[in-house]
Amino acid sequence: MGAAPVADALAERAYEPVIGLEIHVQLSTRTKMFCGCELSFGEQPNTRTCPVCLGLPGTLPVTNAEAVHFGLMIGMALGCEPAPRSIFHRKNYFYPDLPKGYQISQYDIPLARDGRLGDIRIHRVHLEEDAAKLVHAGASGRIHGAEASAVDFNRGGTPLVEIVTEPDVRSAAQAAEWLRLLRVTLRQLGVSDVNMEEGSLRCDANVSIRPAGEATLGTKTELKNMNSFRFLERGVNAEVARQEELLREGGAVTQETLHFDPRTGALSPLRSKEEAHDYRYFPEPDLVPIAPTEEMLERARSALPELPAQRAERLESDMGLVPDTARLLAFRSDLGDFFERAAAARVGDDSKAIANWIVGELVANIGDADPADTKLEPESLAALVGMVREGTVAGSAAKDVLTTLVAEGGDPAEIVEAENLGAAGGDELARVVDQAMADQADAVEKIRAGNDKATGAVMGAVMRATEGRADGAEVQRLIRERL
Amino acid sequence: MTGDLLDLTAAQAGQRVRAGELSASDLFEAWRERAATDSLNAYRWVADAPPPEIAAGAPLGGVPVAIKDLFCTEGVPSAAGSRILEGYLPPYTATAVEQLAQAGAPMLGKTNMDEFAMGSSNENSGFGPVMNPWDESRVPGGSSGGSAAAVAAGLAPWAIGTDTGGSIRQPAALCGIVGLKPTYGSISRYGMIAFASSLDQAGPLTRDVTDCALLFRHMVGRDPLDSTSTGLPEEVRLPDQERLDGLRFGVPPELTRGGVDPGVAAVFEQSLRHIEELGGTLEEVSLPHSDQGISAYYVIAPAEASANLARFDGVRYGLRAEAGDLASMYEDTREHGFGDEVKRRIMLGTYALSSGYYDAYYGRAQRVRTKIAEDFRSAFERVDLIVTPTSPTVAFGLGERTDDPLAMYLSDFCTVPMPLAGIPAISIPGGLSDELPVGIQLAGPAFSENRILEAAYALEQAIGFDGSGARG
Numbered sequence A: 001m002g003a004a005p006v007a008d009a010l011a012e013r014a015y016e017p018v019i020g021l022e023i024h025v026q027l028s029t030r031t032k033m034f035c036g037c038e039l040s041f042g043e044q045p046n047t048r049t050c051p052v053c054l055g056l057p058g059t060l061p062v063t064n065a066e067a068v069h070f071g072l073m074i075g076m077a078l079g080c081e082p083a084p085r086s087i088f089h090r091k092n093y094f095y096p097d098l099p100k101g102y103q104i105s106q107y108d109i110p111l112a113r114d115g116r117l118g119d120i121r122i123h124r125v126h127l128e129e130d131a132a133k134l135v136h137a138g139a140s141g142r143i144h145g146a147e148a149s150a151v152d153f154n155r156g157g158t159p160l161v162e163i164v165t166e167p168d169v170r171s172a173a174q175a176a177e178w179l180r181l182l183r184v185t186l187r188q189l190g191v192s193d194v195n196m197e198e199g200s201l202r203c204d205a206n207v208s209i210r211p212a213g214e215a216t217l218g219t220k221t222e223l224k225n226m227n228s229f230r231f232l233e234r235g236v237n238a239e240v241a242r243q244e245e246l247l248r249e250g251g252a253v254t255q256e257t258l259h260f261d262p263r264t265g266a267l268s269p270l271r272s273k274e275e276a277h278d279y280r281y282f283p284e285p286d287l288v289p290i291a292p293t294e295e296m297l298e299r300a301r302s303a304l305p306e307l308p309a310q311r312a313e314r315l316e317s318d319m320g321l322v323p324d325t326a327r328l329l330a331f332r333s334d335l336g337d338f339f340e341r342a343a344a345a346r347v348g349d350d351s352k353a354i355a356n357w358i359v360g361e362l363v364a365n366i367g368d369a370d371p372a373d374t375k376l377e378p379e380s381l382a383a384l385v386g387m388v389r390e391g392t393v394a395g396s397a398a399k400d401v402l403t404t405l406v407a408e409g410g411d412p413a414e415i416v417e418a419e420n421l422g423a424a425g426g427d428e429l430a431r432v433v434d435q436a437m438a439d440q441a442d443a444v445e446k447i448r449a450g451n452d453k454a455t456g457a458v459m460g461a462v463m464r465a466t467e468g469r470a471d472g473a474e475v476q477r478l479i480r481e482r483l
Numbered sequence B: 001m002t003g004d005l006l007d008l009t010a011a012q013a014g015q016r017v018r019a020g021e022l023s024a025s026d027l028f029e030a031w032r033e034r035a036a037t038d039s040l041n042a043y044r045w046v047a048d049a050p051p052p053e054i055a056a057g058a059p060l061g062g063v064p065v066a067i068k069d070l071f072c073t074e075g076v077p078s079a080a081g082s083r084i085l086e087g088y089l090p091p092y093t094a095t096a097v098e099q100l101a102q103a104g105a106p107m108l109g110k111t112n113m114d115e116f117a118m119g120s121s122n123e124n125s126g127f128g129p130v131m132n133p134w135d136e137s138r139v140p141g142g143s144s145g146g147s148a149a150a151v152a153a154g155l156a157p158w159a160i161g162t163d164t165g166g167s168i169r170q171p172a173a174l175c176g177i178v179g180l181k182p183t184y185g186s187i188s189r190y191g192m193i194a195f196a197s198s199l200d201q202a203g204p205l206t207r208d209v210t211d212c213a214l215l216f217r218h219m220v221g222r223d224p225l226d227s228t229s230t231g232l233p234e235e236v237r238l239p240d241q242e243r244l245d246g247l248r249f250g251v252p253p254e255l256t257r258g259g260v261d262p263g264v265a266a267v268f269e270q271s272l273r274h275i276e277e278l279g280g281t282l283e284e285v286s287l288p289h290s291d292q293g294i295s296a297y298y299v300i301a302p303a304e305a306s307a308n309l310a311r312f313d314g315v316r317y318g319l320r321a322e323a324g325d326l327a328s329m330y331e332d333t334r335e336h337g338f339g340d341e342v343k344r345r346i347m348l349g350t351y352a353l354s355s356g357y358y359d360a361y362y363g364r365a366q367r368v369r370t371k372i373a374e375d376f377r378s379a380f381e382r383v384d385l386i387v388t389p390t391s392p393t394v395a396f397g398l399g400e401r402t403d404d405p406l407a408m409y410l411s412d413f414c415t416v417p418m419p420l421a422g423i424p425a426i427s428i429p430g431g432l433s434d435e436l437p438v439g440i441q442l443a444g445p446a447f448s449e450n451r452i453l454e455a456a457y458a459l460e461q462a463i464g465f466d467g468s469g470a471r472g
């Protein structure tokens, strides 16, 4: 994790940010949290609704078993302890996006608590329902000052899991980095689309600062609406800087909720009316407690795939990959899967080389696409890497072979043969080197005078003549031999 | 024809239909005409067309049923006695109503009630009070006052209502009919406009115990749309026992002494003699926390109501006040839409749940509730049923208690402990005091409805109450 400039600056001033994150994850269940409506993906407004999620008089919620299952999976993936009996509460406040006048959420007994992901401890994981979507006409885009407002209840009642961390994050960059780990973990679980721009992954941050090394916590502010990793980093950095300046000028931080404006990067306090609530929580009498049976727990446990953090660790320790490569493969499970299949077909000790080919040449070739969707077979990649190690094909020529394999598939040895890409060597290469040194007499003089860089000119000539089939180290050796 | 039909109980009428002696549509039409003569303000709406064909052999025989206005009925006004829902037409029908229709009891009409079931006199209806058919200057009780008055006056063969703190049993008592508040969860609450979710329970209001058992049989059931519903573990039997041999009856001094009118106490004493004559035994049992029942109830029920009624905000349905901004729209809508008692309870409940007060009020009330349930549990280790008066007084005069909410709240002190404990209780007519009916309440452990109905039936035969005086 690279420390951000602002964090560096603060360290000089001996202040330390203390950051906790609250993440809302929309679950990709088939139906809503408490009714039978299918989840909405951009349908016409108010077409995915029923008496229950519209809060019509007389209707009652019924807990979605799939949401509980997903919630348990998330809790377990984050190393939390599932509660033997968790309950729902009503969180009461008036707002047009809340058809019942209360949100059904979990309060003092959440679904799961006390876990850890990476360096950050997890405080709690709980289930709740999403609010509907307000559309405001008017310049402000917010309800204050709007000319008219309309409510789209399609989103209302979508299952949410709220994940709350302990205040263990120490910089904006670490926050963004950790959120990426969380996102890839949730994606691996298959429980959410985890798309920040579309709102299926939302992150609020509680930010305070304190003199470095002290244990007490400063007054915190809550930052909302940072709907991308970049905005999260910018928002937290801006807030840390603001608090820093306040304290340096002898002021004090007031506890408040701040709205991040991605257009200007500015933080503005939410009006107190939007903020000051006594939610009057009390146990939801319409629902029975969630008491996971051993079967439910086992089902959630056995649905857990290997998680990215675990996979990265395994790739490092078992396969000997360097941390960055291991994490890249673990965080993109399509690459990780491809790597493991190729590594299984490897000859000798090629794992690291295969990994480098995947995160380097292959990604450069296919971008975000899944390698399994190309014509390239993992076994072919392993074979190609083996040929490079043996010197039967030069690295630069092997890149061309890879391009062919991605587009057309086939056997790398046959492609090398057919396209005459085999490494130049023996008498052929010796003749080419002789010729190149004769053509580049000036350069040879400079090399003799001790200018090693001049080797490049000779090397370039050899490569041009062999169309890249020559092995660089072998060419170097032949040049030295002839000096 | 109409006169004859009025003399039949619902069970008898249903039998004649099933025997082919009476057509279901003639029966419906006769009751429809009868309901349309309502001069007690018992109905809010009466069916204007016959129901779809009743299946031959339907167990309830096509005998129509009056429905309390807080059950949602598709396309039919369902206002729960509130101006804020005036004109509201639900897009769906409550499970209990649906089940009755399936069993052959089509909806006859929607009955008047205290607004959102908050009241003990029906004077809190947004649409005017209901009059007691025994004496039209008196209240029918509440909140299911319209249902009780309609059955007592022969404007409906039978009816359903809801009971939160006594809202079926107390009006049944004051109108001289039978009313059962079942075990919490035995009947689905789906489609009942909620007052206090942890207490609300639907139940029958009928002319006699047999009708009560028959109607109840087709209301129970676990409903996938109500996670708190359980159904009953056993089939509801039609009672036929005429003796009470071996049954032990507990008489709790806390619910039978102080505050009970002498005339009511006399009828109650008479019922105790009947119990002994029928072979039952009497024993004093203590319910030491039941005197705190009213206090606990008037914290818990308003607290839940304050949340349940938050949805009436003018945004989606019902009344909406035109106002400049959102906050004023909320305030004006609720100011004009809700009656005084509803506002009073919303304020009580909001206060009880407020941060800093939660534990002192809501938390404490819940602890009292637990104690009350424990009282009943230990009592039922010694006795099979508990017997009390249903209401400490007979029907009081219209307007008599409207300025004194506390006196009004106290009319529920015999009926409030049972819903707090989630247990079933029935009220049957025990006799008259000053020409007005007195109700006798029998309560039992959770899911003991069959035992309660058997005992109530035996007692009913011995008492021989004649309710025809209220049927015009």
Ligand SMILES: [Zn+2]
Pocket (backbone or CB within 6 Å): A032, A035, A036, A037, A048, A049, A050, A051, A052, A053, A054, A157
């Ligand atoms: Zn829905």
